[in-house]
Amino acid sequence: MSDQLPSVWTADLDGLLPLPPMDRLRDTLDALGRFVEGSGLKAGDRLPAERELMQALGVGRSTIREAARQLQALGVVETRKGSGSYLLRPISAATIHMPLSITATGLREALLQTLDIRRGLEAEASALAAIRHTADDLARMSERLVEMERVHRLNGTAGPEDLLFHLSIYDAAQNPLFRQLLEQMREAFERFFTKPFDRPDFAGRSFPLHREMFDAIAARDPGVAREKTLAILDIVEEDIKDMSQ
Template sequence: MATMTNARAALLPLPPADRAAQVTAALADYIDRANLGAGDRLPTERELTIALGVGRSTIRESIRHFQALGVVEARKGSGTYLLRPISGATVHMPLSFETGRLRDVLLQTLEVRRGIEAEAGMVAARRRTAEDLVNIKQKLDEMERVQIAKGTSGPEDLAFHLSIYDATHNPLFKQLLEQMRGAFEHFWEKPFDRPDFARRSFPFHRTLFNAIAAGDPEAAREETLKILAIVEEDIKEMSK
């Protein structure tokens, strides 16, 4: 097994401005150059913190990224292990668009979201556990609290949808989101500088939760499509 002292695979400190994305790229490159394979243990958080010159929270965020992609596994009391070989070229494949217009990017991404999220809602309605429902409701309550207080709830809205992905018990949903995160996050970044973007979809998040809690896949699909229909309307209206 390769070690942190391997000269060809040395990890070098990152500039202060770099964050989790740079840690992810550096660690992926290290794994590739050190020829680590499935079953090999990754360096510890402490080793990575010292080698890369970043805080533990940044290291943990990067490791969570790898976990979401299904390429590493954390074993309690033992460490983090590689499930399959990876490199900087295979860890993350950001989407690219031929157009630079935000309107077109959002509409193109929405077509993908519609298929993934409608299916995720249906699967979650069939497979959700009592623990999943508690998690989804917590995220929904927080989203509603922030929405009422501030009039917008970007990160909280995203967390709500991620909790539904979790309730599918199919890791591919979150892996797909990780691959497309750059494009998807446009929806939670006040597009067109409008904090009221998609605000009208707010009540349908509660009805979506109710459908999942009731174990009704078709209702979950319908409520998801209502949310995304409003998003599409606002994209077209606000981009005029």
């Protein structure tokens, strides 16, 4: 990034029009892509303020913030505390990677489709985390595992905490593409962590294996880390099939 102060977009927002109520997040990302392209904003330029975007697009704060979060995850926007959001590289409506959608008609099919992708991503992420993790990564993974185990012992399940533990492994793999792919599939992935089939015991048998997976990562053993990850997901598949009958 240049040491020069970034330029700030100060013209009116005529290129942004209020959006209809349907699929506001997708439309917001689309509109921002068209706006950046049409206004000629460059890498390092600051985007319009959150309140300006809310007024111009006719959407709520949560929609603007979710759009900003997705753009950050895709590596095209950087948010600086107290300063605003800045463009890291030019975008257009055609180049923004929209979240992937699941077309399955039922929860069972959706979970099984997502599980195929999880196997590829999480097994490799665990193996890479075993090779590449730093001391800080290991401390973060340990902290989240302990919290996941605490909540699981208390409630019999620990969906959000389980997700945070897996995210810490993605981060320890030292490859931002894992996070970017997850952002595009977040809605589908989160179905695993919201008590599928109204069963709090969903995939509960896999919880002890999370500690074994962590131990393999800590020991820098990518083979065992991958093996334990796949064992966890095998249990998940068994429960999807058993509980959806």
